[in-house]
Amino acid sequence: MWYFWPSKVIYGENALDFLENIAGKKCFIVTDDVMKDLGYVDILTKKLKSLGREYEIYTGVHPDPHEEDVLEAREQCLSYQPDLIIALGGGSVMDVAKAVLALYDYPEYTLDDLYPMNSELYNLGKKTQLISIPTTSGTGADNTFAIIISKKEEGIWKKLIHAHKGLVSSYTILDPIFPAGMPPRLTLNTAFDALAHSFENFANTWRNEFSNALGLKAIELIFEYLPKVYNKNDNMEARDMLHQAATIAGIAMGNSSVHIGHSLAHSWGSIFKCAHGEAVGILTSYIVQYLLNNPESDEVKNIYAKMARQLGWSEWADSIDDAAYSVVRKIKELQDKVDFPKNFAETGVSKEDMETNLDMMVELSFQDPTITMAPRSINAEQIKKIYRYAFEGKDIDF
Ligand SMILES: [Fe+2]
Secondary structure, three states: OOOOOOOOEEOOOOOHHHHHHHHOOEEEEHHHHHHHHHHHHHHHHHHHHHHEEEEEOOOOOOOOOOOHHHHHHHHHHHOOOOOOEEEEEEEEHHHHHHHHHHHHHHOOOHHHHHHOOOOHHHHOOOOOOEEEEEEOOOOOOHHHEEEEEEEEOOOOEEEEEEEEEOOOOEEEEEEOOOOHOOOOHHOOOOOOOHHHHHHHHHHHOOHHHHHHHHHHHHHHHHHHHHHHHHOOOOOOHHHHHHHHHHHHHHHHHOOOOOOOOHHHHHHHHHHHHHHHHHHHHHHHHHHHHHHHHOOOHHHHHHHHHHHHHHHHOOOOOOOHHHHHHHHHHHHHHHHHHOOOOOOHHOOOHHHHHHHHHOOOOOOHHOEEOOOOEEOOOOOOHHHHHHHHHHHHOOOOOO
16 A cells, blocks of 8 residues: 655645635744745735734744744744644745644644654644745655754754654645745755755655656756746746746655655755755765666666656667666756756865764764665765765766
8 A cells, every 4th residue: 555645736826816715714824034034924914914814923943943943833833723824935944834733733742753653643634724835946845744853962953854644734835926036046956956856756665656757747847947047036937837846846755755865965964054955966966876876786777767768868779778877967967057066075065074074974864764765775885985976076986
């Protein structure tokens, strides 16, 4: 048995208008100060006012949200007693809102109760539904069942993953008015995060036909629309398509999994505090190469070769090897086209700092549950080598 678990998706210009069709008098908005400063909270509250809804706002979400953000938002939510929770923001905001949804329904819970085998969580929504309104095009957090909350342990902010299918938003509203305000670097980082979701979704132990179909479409859309949109905000059609692509990739990933790229990117991000999309976007081509080089199995090679042929990156008559490795070449071409870094050296981290932290990053990578979904196993030495190769921009040859 397996199952496919997406939210209801409303997309396109003026998608925000759909709020009138979702019941709920008292709305609890989870967001952050950036959304407030950009005027996005005003856009939402103006709409709610026009619909005669009441609202209260929590703006305390930090990037890489802390456990304290969740607990603070939960307190405000419990005191307000809403019948609708609305997440307005990027992945951090949506992750906090997902946690608040569960801790509001079950006030006796802690974050540790949000785990996949907790059958009570399938019944979330007794008090409220969750509407996610992503303002970036990348995280797919509106449709993933995992939440990443940072907690300080042994002096390090560790990114801890909690997960349950019941945490997926009831509705995702994709209005391109929000991502249209993203600066180029944020557009790039979030799009490469979505791309990493799609590629890792394709080759992992939970992949399935539903997620394969969506992952393929997401890759096609990102390759087509990111170059049109990354350094200009006025192409609303392209913004709309890229925004849809991120959620399509999110649904794919939420119904299969990510793996090594994300494990290593989470660890790198914990140490060097760089944007998740930048870390995982740099790692993607190296991880694809590592999977293709598997001496024990051609499984991933066959998967990526078929994908490359379906996307028109390779001729059907090409050899499996040529088709499969064209994926690595295409990722690098896209990086060149939009000025995305192809190695960690370009991000300003020094080689010495990386070497000093390698053991810790290996330890953190093995603590990240997504690493278990990889289609090729990996050991500590291989992880270190991938970081070193990705730092120098060297092709993976092992
Ligand atoms: Fe990601």
